Amino acid sequence: xxxxxxxxxxxxxxxxxxxxxxxxxxxxxxxxxxxxxxxxxxxxxxxxxxxxxxxxxxxxxxxxxxxxxxxxxxxxxxxxxxxxxxxxxxxxxxxxxxxxxxxxxxxxxxxxxxxxxxxxxxxxxxxxxxxxxxxxxxxxxxxxxxxxxxxxxxxxxxxxxxxxxxxxxxxxx
Numbered sequence: 130x131x132x133x134x135x136x137x138x139x140x141x142x143x144x145x146x147x148x149x150x151x152x153x154x155x156x157x158x159x160x161x162x163x164x165x166x167x168x169x170x171x172x173x174x175x176x177x178x179x180x181x182x183x184x185x186x187x188x189x190x191x192x193x194x195x196x197x198x199x200x201x202x203x204x205x206x207x208x209x210x211x212x213x214x215x216x217x218x219x220x221x222x223x224x225x226x227x228x229x230x231x232x233x234x235x236x237x238x239x240x241x242x243x244x245x246x247x248x249x250x251x252x253x254x255x256x257x258x259x260x261x262x263x264x265x266x267x268x269x270x271x272x273x274x275x276x277x278x279x280x281x282x283x284x285x286x287x288x289x290x291x292x293x294x295x296x297x298x299x300x301x302x
Contacts, residue, residue, distance in 0.1 A: 270294050
């Protein structure tokens with residue numbers, strides 16, 4: 130009888146431990162989702178501002194229109210590097226690559242890209258993660274680029290990154 134009572138107490142303690150562990154996991158998930166929600170809320174606020182600025186730029190003419198459009202593009206890219214992430218910590222960069230023949234040429238990017246990239250840095254369409262995004266016309270979220278068959282490290286970059294988001298833009302006009 131005492132052995133059964135002890136076993137029931139032990140079972141109850143194990144259940145309490147299991148519930149406590151599950152509760153901690155749930156709390157972490159909720160905190161993560163709150164962070165994601167805050168991130169997306171900020172992104173949407175910025176997107177609205179960018180759209181309003183774009184509408185104003187449409188009515189411009191000449192060099193003023195080009196300069197303002199380039200400025201808006203740069204603002205969007207810098208914003209995306211902080212707003213478009215697969216996780217909330219670490220440094221993030223964002224770039225636009227333009228297809229030229231069988232390669233992508235670096236067009237513009239957020240703070241953190243070396244100055245020599247502008248107009249010089251290339252990615253092979255058939256041998257890069259960005260190329261796979263283009264070839265398959267899909268968006269990619271990669272948490273560990275070292276595990277991606279199409280990714281290869283850039284020897285010129287001193288700062289190592291692990292995650293990558295590739296968005297297929299060709300269909301956006």
